Amino acid sequence: MGFEVSVVVTIFFISAVIVGTLSYTILTTSSDIAADASAEQHQMQSKRLNTDLEIDNSVAGVFNGTYDLTVTMTNTGSETLRFDDLNVLIDGSLKEYSFSDTAVTWVPEETRNLTVSNLTGTGTHRVKVVTENGIADYGTYVV
Known part of the structure; x- marks a missing residue:
């Protein structure tokens, strides 16, 4: 045992x-x-705090049933962003955009243009641009 x-x-x-x-x-x-x-998480919060943009101007092209919208923006933050990772919303709808610059990096204090094509509707519209970090700016334009 x-x-x-x-x-x-x-x-x-x-x-x-x-x-x-x-x-x-x-x-x-x-x-x-x-x-x-x-x-x-700390790194993401730091990037969000250092990211900012400003929509300087939104100009609609000639209206012939559809129009093209050119949005001029400035990266007013201290974070370098990817210009091809932006989200553009027109009146709350996500839209495709194009840009003519060859570099996809968007450095601080740089002004860039993007173009949204084949938009419809007249009157006052609202444009919203959202960065990859979730920071956004709004603008309005009239067709």
């Missing part, structure tokens, strides 16, 4: 060591993932 108790105690001890080792590994991995996520 003494030998059987020793074997059971040894099995429990080995099981406890294995469970403890696995628990430590899992907790360490979880802690590393949480730390990485926190650092990434």
Whole structure:
């Protein structure tokens, strides 16, 4: 009976060591993932705080059933943005746009133009431009 108790105690001890080792590994991995996520969140918040843009002008082309809208904007923040990652909304609808500049990077204090083609409707319209960081500016124009 003494030998059987020793074997059971040894099995429990080995099981406890294995469970403890696995628990430590899992907790360490979880802690590393949480730390990485926190650092990434801080970086995203910093980019958002340093991002700003201003719509300088919105000009609609000649109306012949449809028109083209040219929007002139300035990157007034301190963050370099990707000009091809902007979202342009006209009266709340997401629209495709084109730009003639060859560089897709948009550095601070640089003014750029984009063109939205084949728009319809007359009257006053609202344009919204949203950066990759979620920062937006609004403007209005009349057709």
